[in-house]
Amino acid sequence: MPGPSDAATAAQTTDDLARDAPARSNGVAPPEATTYDPAAFEGLDYYAIDDLLSEEEKAVRDRVRHFVTEEVTPVIGEHAQAATFPRELIPRFGELGLLGPHLPEEYGCGGHSNLVYGLMMQELERGDSGIRSFCSVQGSLVMYPIWRFGTEAQKEAWLPALASAEKIGAFGLTEPDHGSNPAGMKTRARKDGDEYVLDGHKRWATNASAGDVAVVWAKVEDDDGNDQIGGFLVELDRDGVATPRIEDKWSLRAAVTSEIVLDGVRVPAGNRLPGANGLRGPLSCLTQARYGICWGVTGAAMACYDAALQHATNREQFDRPIARFQLMQERLAEMVQEITKAQLLNWRLGTLKDSEEMRPQQVSLAKRNNCQMALEVARSARQVLGGNGVLGMFPVMRHMMNLESVITYEGTHEVHTLVIGQDVTGENAFA
Ligand SMILES: Cc1cc2nc3c(=O)[nH]c(=O)nc-3n(C[C@H](O)[C@H](O)[C@H](O)COP(=O)(O)OP(=O)(O)OC[C@H]3O[C@@H](n4cnc5c(N)ncnc54)[C@H](O)[C@@H]3O)c2cc1C
Numbered sequence: 001m002p003g004p005s006d007a008a009t010a011a012q013t014t015d016d017l018a019r020d021a022p023a024r025s026n027g028v029a030p031p032e033a034t035t036y037d038p039a040a041f042e043g044l045d046y047y048a049i050d051d052l053l054s055e056e057e058k059a060v061r062d063r064v065r066h067f068v069t070e071e072v073t074p075v076i077g078e079h080a081q082a083a084t085f086p087r088e089l090i091p092r093f094g095e096l097g098l099l100g101p102h103l104p105e106e107y108g109c110g111g112h113s114n115l116v117y118g119l120m121m122q123e124l125e126r127g128d129s130g131i132r133s134f135c136s137v138q139g140s141l142v143m144y145p146i147w148r149f150g151t152e153a154q155k156e157a158w159l160p161a162l163a164s165a166e167k168i169g170a171f172g173l174t175e176p177d178h179g180s181n182p183a184g185m186k187t188r189a190r191k192d193g194d195e196y197v198l199d200g201h202k203r204w205a206t207n208a209s210a211g212d213v214a215v216v217w218a219k220v221e222d223d224d225g226n227d228q229i230g231g232f233l234v235e236l237d238r239d240g241v242a243t244p245r246i247e248d249k250w251s252l253r254a255a256v257t258s259e260i261v262l263d264g265v266r267v268p269a270g271n272r273l274p275g276a277n278g279l280r281g282p283l284s285c286l287t288q289a290r291y292g293i294c295w296g297v298t299g300a301a302m303a304c305y306d307a308a309l310q311h312a313t314n315r316e317q318f319d320r321p322i323a324r325f326q327l328m329q330e331r332l333a334e335m336v337q338e339i340t341k342a343q344l345l346n347w348r349l350g351t352l353k354d355s356e357e358m359r360p361q362q363v364s365l366a367k368r369n370n371c372q373m374a375l376e377v378a379r380s381a382r383q384v385l386g387g388n389g390v391l392g393m394f395p396v397m398r399h400m401m402n403l404e405s406v407i408t409y410e411g412t413h414e415v416h417t418l419v420i421g422q423d424v425t426g427e428n429a430f431a
């Protein structure tokens with residue numbers, strides 16, 4: 001979690017700029033800046049998808065939309081510039097039921113439908129992918145495996161505290177040398193009496209240096225002497241755990257991303273998730289989180305479209321609004337078309353998930369399509385904004401940079417291509 005030193009660094013940068021290129025005012029008032037009004041956002045529903053939602057689903061969606069407009073958008077740009085996470089919002093995630101909303105209504109979890117979960121993620125990522133990432137990791141990558149694979153004692157110990165945001169969780173699967181191929185992981189857990197000893201190195205773990213616990217995936221020898229992948233709850237203040245933060249990101253700047261170094265870390269045997277044996281364990285968590293991403297990136301694209309539309313109607317060139325130019329209209333029409341297609345994919349995916357018919361390959365298709373779509377919408381919206389598009393007062397460049405991470409994490413674009421390719425041809429291109 002960022003501390004005062006982050007703010008100090010940002011202030012130092014500002015001081016350096018002021019020294020190198022002092023702003024001159026000479027008593028002249030600065031011109032009024034063009035800006036974007038996130039409060040004017042009314043959603044984008046070209047195909048009346050709202051008619052497919054219940055009153056309750058729309059009410060929850062609107063509550064999260066209001067929260068994002070009122071509490072996220074006013075602060076997120078500054079946090080992204082300073083590479084800090086808006087820590088003050090964390091308790092609000094708990095109060096608003098944004099953590100584990102799709103898990104059954106027990107141990108403090110939400111008991112909502114998957115459609116509601118998706119709508120929540122869409123609204124959160126309209127604010128920022130880092131905000132949605134925080135909630136996705138906590139709900140789908142930490143709470144879900146505890147709920148699905150954990151013991152009664154593990155559920156009681158962790159789920160209520162994670163749902164209320166009293167505790168923060170992280171997910172350690174990726175390693176420095178094993179990203180797209182997690183099966184090759186080197187992290188190991190060795191049984192020693194009634195403890196496990198973990199050694200290894202996880203990379204890119206969202207929230208780890210701000211977290212209380214991580215679900216760490218490691219190879220462990222089973223009773224037959226074969227290697228299995230198992231899941232372990234590792235409290236992050238244990239001896240032998242280091243969580244250096246990954247600095248220097250140009251993407252997801254308002255999110256904490258860390259390494260998890262495990263050097264002879266001892267955890268009680270009761271910290272192993274007994275129901276998770278094999279790669280299916282972490283992959284089933286990723287299916288949950290990827291589902292949320294499909295909706296989330298659609299929200300980011302909706303924010304970019306909204307900023308582009310506002311600007312196109314307000315901005316005049318050649319004595320007319322730029323919205324009157326056919327080339328600008330083509331950009332906006334393309335955005336509406338692609339966002340609408342993504343919304344329909346999401347809605348159908350949600351109904352399939354709610355009826356327990358959704359296949360992971362269908363999630364791959366929506367993740368692949370929607371991330372690519374959102375990036376293209378962001379890039380096009382940036383062009384509609386002209387020079388203003390590179391400024392922080394518009395959300396577009398921030399979304400665009402965030403989406404470069406989102407298209408990579410939880411399975412890259414190429415990995416999802418191969419998942420679909422294998423599904424339709426029966427040929428495994430990973431082998
Ligand atoms: C901001 C951020 C947050 C993250 N959060 C988490 C987290 O919380 N927990 C966690 O465990 N991980 C997390 N990740 C890691 C993320 O899931 C990995 O970055 C991702 O899986 C890709 O792995 P890699 O970066 O090692 O890339 P690589 O696997 O090295 O891939 C590099 C390139 O090679 C391509 N490639 C690889 N294999 C193939 C193939 N068979 N065919 C064709 N092309 C291929 C890829 O598509 C990619 O273009 C995060 C990453 C980022 C950037």
